[in-house]
Amino acid sequence: MEQIIISGIIAFLITFYAIPVIIQVADEKKLYDIPDERKVHKAPIPSLGGLAMFGGFLVSLLLTFVSDANSGFLQYYIVSFVIIFFLGVKDDLVVLSPMKKFIGQCMVAAILAFKGKVLITSMHGFLGLEQLDPSASYLLTFFTMIVVINAFNLIDGIDGLAGSVGLITSAVFATYFFINGDLAHALLGFALAGSIAAFLIYNYQPAKIFMGDTGSMLLGVVNAILVIQFIEKGPGFAQYPIHCSPAIGFGILLIPLMDTLRVFGIRIFNRRSPFSPDRNHLHHILLDRGMSHRAIAISIALASVAFIVLSFFMQAFGTTMMITSLVAMFFGGILILNMTKPRAQMRVVKNVNTSATEIIAEKKPVKLVSLFLKEDRAAVVDED
Numbered sequence: 001m002e003q004i005i006i007s008g009i010i011a012f013l014i015t016f017y018a019i020p021v022i023i024q025v026a027d028e029k030k031l032y033d034i035p036d037e038r039k040v041h042k043a044p045i046p047s048l049g050g051l052a053m054f055g056g057f058l059v060s061l062l063l064t065f066v067s068d069a070n071s072g073f074l075q076y077y078i079v080s081f082v083i084i085f086f087l088g089v090k091d092d093l094v095v096l097s098p099m100k101k102f103i104g105q106c107m108v109a110a111i112l113a114f115k116g117k118v119l120i121t122s123m124h125g126f127l128g129l130e131q132l133d134p135s136a137s138y139l140l141t142f143f144t145m146i147v148v149i150n151a152f153n154l155i156d157g158i159d160g161l162a163g164s165v166g167l168i169t170s171a172v173f174a175t176y177f178f179i180n181g182d183l184a185h186a187l188l189g190f191a192l193a194g195s196i197a198a199f200l201i202y203n204y205q206p207a208k209i210f211m212g213d214t215g216s217m218l219l220g221v222v223n224a225i226l227v228i229q230f231i232e233k234g235p236g237f238a239q240y241p242i243h244c245s246p247a248i249g250f251g252i253l254l255i256p257l258m259d260t261l262r263v264f265g266i267r268i269f270n271r272r273s274p275f276s277p278d279r280n281h282l283h284h285i286l287l288d289r290g291m292s293h294r295a296i297a298i299s300i301a302l303a304s305v306a307f308i309v310l311s312f313f314m315q316a317f318g319t320t321m322m323i324t325s326l327v328a329m330f331f332g333g334i335l336i337l338n339m340t341k342p343r344a345q346m347r348v349v350k351n352v353n354t355s356a357t358e359i360i361a362e363k364k365p366v367k368l369v370s371l372f373l374k375e376d377r378a379a380v381v382d383e384d
Helices: 002-029 049-064 073-094 096-114 134-155 161-179 183-203 212-236 245-252 254-269 282-287 293-313 319-341
Strands: 345-351 356-363 371-373 378-382
Touching: 002 049, 002 183, 049 073, 049 183, 049 212, 049 345, 073 096, 073 183, 073 212, 096 134, 096 212, 134 161, 134 212, 134 254, 161 183, 161 212, 161 245, 161 293, 183 212, 245 254, 245 293, 245 319, 254 319, 282 293, 282 319, 282 356, 293 319
Parallel strands: none
Antiparallel strands: 345 356, 371 378
């Protein structure tokens, strides 16, 4: 227990004290994330928070991890974290093409699968499948890793969101491993949670720094390792064995996973690259309803907790029924949000400088638009 607590504290303190230094250096060197028509922030903000998160996470892990005969996988974990770190830093500083980023992610997946033995070997009854043959096992593992890494990368669209979800998921996985005596993966989760907790102090709206791809892809690769190990080891643990581990692992990561798969599907359907940018993510839908960054981050985090709790209570339904039900609930929520989307309204504005009348479309519901014309000004009001 002391080892776990120390791990989280070290990660928290290193990240917490490193971020102000990174912000200062970024200000001096003008290393900012510059707003554009697709970004939701309005002012230049440093996007190198992932450097502090990586430092706190890795130093904590190396200081508190106790090696034994079965811990040879750690070296491959660290190699994958370092590769993700350099991919993220380059993308945060000079922008990396989606294809190069994808190739780097495939390298990480290959190292973890072939050398680190992070593999999904059984579906535990999903669609009637049990043990997988080696080729199917590697293909499914690669797909899972790539999707999870990109899920956290893409959900990092507003202040505090990716960090809040990542803190919850890594802490849930780590707690389960700790209860069942798997201290190696418990340390992995709690070290990441400690670094995220410190980062969020600076990232909640108004954000002073972003985690960038360095941080979001680190969240993704650690959660990919944890969920795959959770799926593999869940049924065999002595304390609280989980025979529907694929479904519960899916439920823990439901929101980032399903939002990413949904957006990828929309892009492919529209004959675009799945990595092309747009504004179809869940947080964009909520932004269009006038919610603040803080409100969206908290709402999605609470929804994530709700799905996690629901997943553990639904184990009696079996793996296939659980996953089907969770997917249906997610898309049901998206459908309700789209059905209640405010319709664009027209307002009339008198431009006093040109004496021209402008028609402006906006998403704010308007009951009655009244135009007040005076000699020097014009006003538009919404009547209750």
